[in-house]
Amino acid sequence: MKKILKWLGVIILVLLGGVTIATSFRQHITYDAPFPEISASTDSAIIARGRHIVLGPGHCVDCHSNGADKDSLLRAGLEPELSGGYKFELPFGNFYTKNLTPDKETGIGKLTDPEIARIIRYGIHANGEMVLPFMPFQDMTDDDLTAVISYLRKLKPVKNKIPEQEYNLMGKLIRAFMLKPSGPSEAFLNHIKPDTSAVYGRYLSMVVANCNECHTKRDGVGNYIGEPMAGGMIFEEPGKPTLVTPNLTPDSSSRIFGWSREMFIGRFRMGKLIEHSHMPWTAYGRMTDDELSAIYNFLGTLKPVKTGMVDIGED
Ligand code: HEC
Ligand code: HEC
Known part of the structure; x- marks a missing residue:
């Protein structure tokens, strides 16, 4: 009996060791998906559409602005700073939203238009790693993705370095074994006419x-x-x-x-x-x-x- 317990202990240790190693390897798995052919426009109507989505229905501002005054600025028709840093304290760890202003070092200034488009449509970062599943906008049309990116490109660059994401053990396990980026659904449309239908x-x-x-x-x-x-x-x-x-x-x-x-x-x-x-x-x-x-x-x-x-x- 003692022997069996000893071997059981060894087997459990080996398994745990295996899971730990696999978990740490799987933290930086990379994925592949096409880069959408999206490029920012300087057309003022397209930029205005992007502004409306970001500050309105798309509510990007709700997560990507960290100001305590964001609601009052929005109600006044003003633009809260989209420099990120809003913190989610979850059972899986602490996660921060990114800086969406065009700052080259700390914001999206370092990303190309297709890289930003792929983040939103396929949930894959420029380096191939999975984007945390906070943003289910995969089915956004080409027109709206173009509008959103065109607006973001026009923002004043703000330097705001965002802390690294902090996964706890459960977060690491979930990231390693349970989450995968997902792309557009079958219902995806490239264009849609805004109306009351x-x-x-x-x-x-x-x-x-x-x-x-x-x-x-x-x-x-x-x-x-x-x-x-x-x-x-x-x-x-x-x-x-x-x-x-x-x-x-x-x-x-x-x-x-x-x-x-x-x-x-x-x-x-x-x-x-x-x-x-x-x-x-x-x-x-x-x-x-x-x-x-x-x-x-x-x-x-x-x-x-x-x-x-x-x-x-x-x-
Ligand atoms: C982030 C989560 C979240 C999202 C996204 C969200 N809701 Fe809600 N909704 C809630 C919660 C929580 C409540 C209950 C608390 C409240 O009334 O604010 C609620 C309440 C409501 C109510 C009842 C309000 C009332 O006074 O009785 C309506 C209507 C509603 N949501 C519609 C919508 C519609 C339409 C959308 C999309 C445009 C939406 N919600 C998106 C979380 C959400
Ligand atoms: C519910 C919260 C939430 C909403 C709403 C949201 N985001 Fe995000 N966004 C995040 C989080 C959290 C991250 C960090 C993800 C990660 O680290 O993998 C992120 C990351 C990003 C990135 C990656 C930036 C970089 O430098 O890597 C882009 C681009 C982005 N969001 C754009 C948008 C746009 C555009 C909208 C609105 C259409 C939006 N987000 C709405 C939470 C949100």
Whole structure:
């Protein structure tokens, strides 16, 4: 018996050693994907479209600006500095957003347009490593990627060195064995006409504004496991009331059941009502009536899903 235990111990040690070595090797795995043929434009209408996406529906500003005053600047129609450094403290480690200004040393000045486009469309850094899965914009059209990059290129360069990402052991294991970059989905379109249709509303909700990222249930590593937009994602923060994303499908158990188009748009004009809500209400509040109308139309086309009593937003 003692002998068996001893051998078991040795086997476990060898296995652990193997996993440790594999984990550290797999931290810097590189991936390959094409570089999208995107190049920044100096056309003022394209830059204006990019500005609108970055500060509005695409809510890049919500993560890539670290200023305490970003919401008030946005509400005043001004541009918070997109110099990054916002810190996410997660069970997997501490992660910082990058500097999106054109500074050559600390920002995206060192990246080419196709390199930036590949980061967003394929989740692969210029050096081939995986981009942390914070940005599900893979299906953004060529036109919108061009607009976003054109706007970023026009920003004032700000020197702001971002700390390295800090993975803990669990983070390293997840990075090594559970995450892989993903590219565009089957629904990917290269061009789309902005209008109030449900088709465009789907593009806004699922690609640009990413409502589904929070309003569809996901597992611990981010895979979608719930019915689209039926809510149920739980946000827990120590010392704060837990938030649950509400159901937005056209069912009587939905939060927005019975909301007219005007009420829906009006809710976005009110901005954040629950102080610690994760929803980027201020950026979304910059969406036009037409954009919100398109989202409203899209939500109306979803499969109605009945949800239980958890659908109270705050509990
Ligand atoms: C939910 C938070 C979040 C949102 C929203 C977000 N980002 Fe990011 N972004 C990050 C994080 C975190 C990183 C760092 C990823 C890494 O280190 O792998 C990052 C990295 C980047 C990079 C890589 C820069 C570099 O120097 O390596 C680019 C480019 C970028 N984001 C552009 C955008 C654009 C454009 C938008 C809006 C369309 C956007 N991001 C929205 C969190 C976000
Ligand atoms: C980062 C996570 C996140 C994203 C992205 C997000 N939401 Fe939410 N949403 C929440 C949370 C959490 C709540 C509950 C707290 C609150 O009301 O702010 C909520 C609440 C709501 C409500 C109910 C508000 C009320 O007062 O009853 C609506 C409507 C809504 N979201 C629509 C949307 C739409 C449409 C989008 C995309 C344009 C979106 N959400 C994107 C997290 C998110």
